[in-house]
Amino acid sequence: MILIFAMAALGQSPEQPARKDETVDRGREIVTQPAKDIGAAKTEIPVILERAQENPYGLSGLKSCAQIKAATTELDSVLGPDFAVGNNKKENRPGRLAEAGGKTIVNTIIPFRGLVREISGAAPAERRLASAIDAGFARRGFLRGTALARRCPGSKN
Template identity: 55%
Template sequence: MLTTLILFAAQAAAQPQSGTGQVIQRGGQIASRPVVDVGAKKTEIPPVLQRAAVNPYATAGMTSCPQLRSSLASLSAVLGPDFRVGANTQENRAGKLAEAGGKTLVNGLVPFRSLVREISGAAPAERRLNAAISAGHARRGFLRGLAVARKCRV
């Protein structure tokens, strides 16, 4: 019953162009939250983001356009698509409400959730992941600027 509700919420939140795999993945992320909160499942930071977190503005190994394109592709594979000028951003409000309801229901399963997350190490791990994601975005922007400056096709 709970899994069905969560999958429904994630499906409703999915954009029309989203695939079924993305809906299932989002529903799984919501459903597995309590397992992450108590520390039973560890959050892994992808290696490309670990490297970006060390120095998002490094230029070592970025001597050619193919190297820049490859690095940009690696980052986009983890971070999702980059911003595009003129892209139409529409939000599915009903879907977002359903997703929020699913998250609220699942988050309510762990009493004193924020305290449990700090004790279990889930909260610090999430902060490290968010910092790595921010560094990944900075790295992608830096590499895109470097590619434009070098007149690379990206």
């Protein structure tokens, strides 16, 4: 049933491959959520985000614009594209409906889901990942600001 909701969102036009990939990824997340909730599937924190947590505002080893650009690109590969001003993409309504339906079903599969997530360690692992992602966003913003202040080629506000 969950797969049906996830797959329903795939009825998008071929000129929107990024949206289709995003929908497939969300569908995969929804389907695997029960395994994560009971601790059968572990949430891994990418190494780049662990390093960002240690020192999000450090410039050690980043002397040149090329090094700053490489560090920013590495974060982009884990966090996805950075915020773009004027990027008003149209919302994928069928995908959002499928996601909401899938999450509703997943939430009914495991009774006392919140308690199960705390006991299994899934909730604390998710909080650690969210904290690492926040540090990654802070680091990327810091690096972009540093590149802008140094007037590195390609940096823009």
